[in-house]
Amino acid sequence: MKVLVPVKRVIDYNVKVRVKADGSGVDLANVKMSMNPFDEIAVEEAIRLKEKGIATEVVVVSIGVKQSQETLRTALAMGADRAILIEATDNVHTDIEPLSVAKLLAAVVKEEAPGIVLCGKQAIDNDMNATGQMLSALLGWSQATFVSELAIDGDKAVVTREVDGGLQTISVKMPTIVSVDLRLNEPRYASLPNIMKAKAKPLAIKTPADFGVDVAPRLSIVKTVEPAGRKAGVKVSSVAELIAKLKDEAGVI
Amino acid sequence: MAVLLIADVNEGALATDAVAKTLAAVASLGEVHVLVAGTGGDAAAAEAAKLSGVSKVLFADDHAYCHGMAESTAALVVGLAGGYSHICGAATAFNKNVLPRVAALLDVMVISDATAVIDADTFERPIYAGNAVQTVKSADAKKVFTVRTATFTAVEANGSAAVEKIGGPGEAGLSAWVEDKTATSDRPELTSAGIVVSGGRGVGSKESFDLIEKLADKLGAAVGASRAAVDSGYAPNDWQVGQTGKVVAPQLYVAVGISGAIQHLAGMKDSKVIVAINKDEEAPIFQVADYGLVADLFTAVPELIEKL
Numbered sequence: 001m002k003v004l005v006p007v008k009r010v011i012d013y014n015v016k017v018r019v020k021a022d023g024s025g026v027d028l029a030n031v032k033m034s035m036n037p038f039d040e041i042a043v044e045e046a047i048r049l050k051e052k053g054i055a056t057e058v059v060v061v062s063i064g065v066k067q068s069q070e071t072l073r074t075a076l077a078m079g080a081d082r083a084i085l086i087e088a089t090d091n092v093h094t095d096i097e098p099l100s101v102a103k104l105l106a107a108v109v110k111e112e113a114p115g116i117v118l119c120g121k122q123a124i125d126n127d128m129n130a131t132g133q134m135l136s137a138l139l140g141w142s143q144a145t146f147v148s149e150l151a152i153d154g155d156k157a158v159v160t161r162e163v164d165g166g167l168q169t170i171s172v173k174m175p176t177i178v179s180v181d182l183r184l185n186e187p188r189y190a191s192l193p194n195i196m197k198a199k200a201k202p203l204a205i206k207t208p209a210d211f212g213v214d215v216a217p218r219l220s221i222v223k224t225v226e227p228a229g230r231k232a233g234v235k236v237s238s239v240a241e242l243i244a245k246l247k248d249e250a251g252v253i
Numbered sequence: 254m255a256v257l258l259i260a261d262v263n264e265g266a267l268a269t270d271a272v273a274k275t276l277a278a279v280a281s282l283g284e285v286h287v288l289v290a291g292t293g294g295d296a297a298a299a300e301a302a303k304l305s306g307v308s309k310v311l312f313a314d315d316h317a318y319c320h321g322m323a324e325s326t327a328a329l330v331v332g333l334a335g336g337y338s339h340i341c342g343a344a345t346a347f348n349k350n351v352l353p354r355v356a357a358l359l360d361v362m363v364i365s366d367a368t369a370v371i372d373a374d375t376f377e378r379p380i381y382a383g384n385a386v387q388t389v390k391s392a393d394a395k396k397v398f399t400v401r402t403a404t405f406t407a408v409e410a411n412g413s414a415a416v417e418k419i420g421g422p423g424e425a426g427l428s429a430w431v432e433d434k435t436a437t438s439d440r441p442e443l444t445s446a447g448i449v450v451s452g453g454r455g456v457g458s459k460e461s462f463d464l465i466e467k468l469a470d471k472l473g474a475a476v477g478a479s480r481a482a483v484d485s486g487y488a489p490n491d492w493q494v495g496q497t498g499k500v501v502a503p504q505l506y507v508a509v510g511i512s513g514a515i516q517h518l519a520g521m522k523d524s525k526v527i528v529a530i531n532k533d534e535e536a537p538i539f540q541v542a543d544y545g546l547v548a549d550l551f552t553a554v555p556e557l558i559e560k561l
Contacts, residue, residue, distance in 0.1 A: 013516070017384035026385050098353070099362045122497065126380055128365045129349050133323070134357035142427035143323050145350045148490070158431065163346040164444075164499070165263065165435035166491045168320070172428040182480065182497060183490060218362035222375060222388040230522055233543035235534075239556040242528065242546050250526045250543065252448070252505040253472065253561070 001115035003046040003055045005080065006105055007039040007062050009071040010125040020093075023223040026125070028092050035071045038120025040078075041180045044187040045150065046118050047079040054152055055115075057081050061108055063088050063101050069203060076198035077190030083203040084108060088215050095126055100208075100215040102134035107211035109139060114175065116157070121146050121179040132179035142172035145179040254338035255284040255308070259330060260301055261321075261347045262289055267297035269304075270445040271343035273407035276306045278370055278400045280408070282339055284308045287414075290318035290326055290421075298416045305408040310416045317424040320433070321347040324425035327354040332421055334359055334395060338373065344399035344500075352397055361393035366401040382496040383519035403444065403502035404523050436489065443475040443492065448505045451477035451494055451521070454485065455510020455531065455550060462487045464554050465509055471558050477501065477521075479511045495520035510550045513538030530554065 011017065012032040020027045035043075049055035060075040061084040062068040072083035086104055088096045109117065122129035136143035144150075148167070149160035152174070161168045162181045190198070208215045236242045246253045256279050261268035272287065279285060285306055289298040290313040298312040311333065317325040330351070334340060340355060342348035344366045356363035368386070369377035375390045376398060443449065450472060452465035462482070469476045478488035480495055494501055496519040506524035511517060513529070513536055521527070522541055529542035532549050539545040546553060 011381070017381045019385050025387070026381055097362050099357060099360075102357055124382065124496070127382065127496070128353075128363070130353035130356070130363050130365060133350065133353035134363070136323075137327065137354040137357035143350070143354065144428070145323070146346060161346075162490045163433075164491060165433070166489060167434040169431040169434070170320075170322070170428050171431055173426075183484065218393050219364070219389040219391055222390050224380075224385050224387045227379070227383055227386050227522075230527075230541045232540045233527075233545065235539070235545045235547060239546070239548075239553055239560060242544055243557070243560055245544050246505070246526070246528070250505070252526050
């Protein structure tokens with residue numbers, strides 16, 4: 001069984017986000033970019049499926065600017081076998097919407113015929129939490145979102161999902177789309193020899209036109225602003241003073 | 254055209270707070286119909302009918318829609334979509350699972366976690382863990398969106414809409430529910446509680462987390478946790494507050510042993526009053542706290558419990 005893992009190049013989660021002065025978005029020029037943390041978990045899970053003998057090949061795909069090659073090389077260094085880059089824009093500030101990404105991925109799925117697609121539950125830049133669900137809809141496949149445990153058993157997968165009240169276990173028909181949550185695994189670091197080896201692994205470059213997909217956005221950005229700031233308050237010196245402030249000044253207890 | 258609001262129903266009970274706050278968010282868009290789906294949802298449908306601003310409740314009394322299974326529920330919603338300009342729901346795990354699927358089936362882009370409905374086409378939403386707020390205008394014929402309910406005030410329950418039973422496409426046959434592992438608790442629900450007490454990595458162990466729970470019980474509060482505390486196994490996943498957990502905006506948020514990573518702040522910075530208790534006076538949580546107490550939580554929290 002082949003596993004397909006979409007990965008996204010996003011601002012590194014440790015970088016302080018700055019809104020551009022013209023309000024068009026967040027400044028991404030000359031900032032550190034990394035693989036979306038949720039996608040790292042998906043890549044790790046795919047590699048583990050291969051190590052267990054359940055998967056035969058791990059194919060990673062990224063959609064965005066040409067620099068996304070770096071993200072794909074990271075996935076290859078972790079242990080993925082081959083990569084596909086769909087160059088959908090040459091502007092680092094253009095975010096390809098989940099609907100367009102899902103359409104491109106659906107086209108890749110038709111070519112590659114994977115038995116499962118493992119994706120991150122959300123990207124930490126647009127925080128949409130949508131691509132997996134949308135891909136599943138377009139393919140007419142089952143979907144397993146926010147997954148913290150995955151067990152594949154023949155023509156079905158049993159997954160544990162992180163939901164509002166706790167955990168939910170469902171069984172989904174294969175092939176399926178799994179969107180992964182934080183606690184599924186801890187991704188490995190790529191070793192130096194593997195980073196060197198990844199440079200020789202195949203990386204195909206395509207465009208949306210190759211798949212006949214229009215990536216024009218449906219949402220236009222009216223403005224982007226910094227959130228209303230919150231000022232630091234006062235330090236209290238004792239528990240008694242804290243209680244007094246909460247009772248008399250804030251009136252919340 | 255009207256708005257179709259997809260209600261969260263768990264074990265036959267309506268998630269009233271989530272639905273009532275979503276109703277407040279979409280009030281400017283016109284007539285609202287609420288969809289209650291799943292066998293045993295009679296009481297939930299009746300409760301939804303009482304919420305102010307609801308003009309009709311659609312009740313799909315079919316087992317296929319129990320447990321919020323995405324494939325069957327999305328097919329039901331798509332079947333109803335023709336009569337609506339807007340399809341929405343609270344940004345709960347259920348709607349985050351179902352509504353992007355609905356949007357793709359309708360060939361429209363979903364708008365997740367809207368914090369304001371500006372007009373029929375324009376929505377405000379946080380991006381980058383709330384470090385930026387973006388206003389987006391949709392060019393799609395139908396808008397499909399989820400609402401981050403934390404900052405909205407629930408509508409009152411003084412209405413009396415009709416409940417109409419509807420059919421649907423039924424079981425999609427792609428997935429099956431196995432079990433729910435949900436802890437029952439007498440505490441208030443995290444996303445609607447007036448007070449939340451949260452513990453972080455500083456709490457140190459699952460056993461010590463009892464202290465956080467005791468303080469919460471003393472205050473009649475819900476219990477929350479940082480990602481670090483959940484990942485370390487001190488607290489269950491459904492207590493997580495933050496970018497990838499729950500978003501809360503209580504009257505009082507007490508952060509104990511939480512350093513205040515931006516991913517955590519994303520989930521609680523709209524709280525009215527924030528208290529931080531941390532022994533590291535350089536912890537970033539103090540930059541957003543109204544009242545900061547630099548102290549060892551293992552002495553401060555027992556003292557707080559005793560003196561409250």
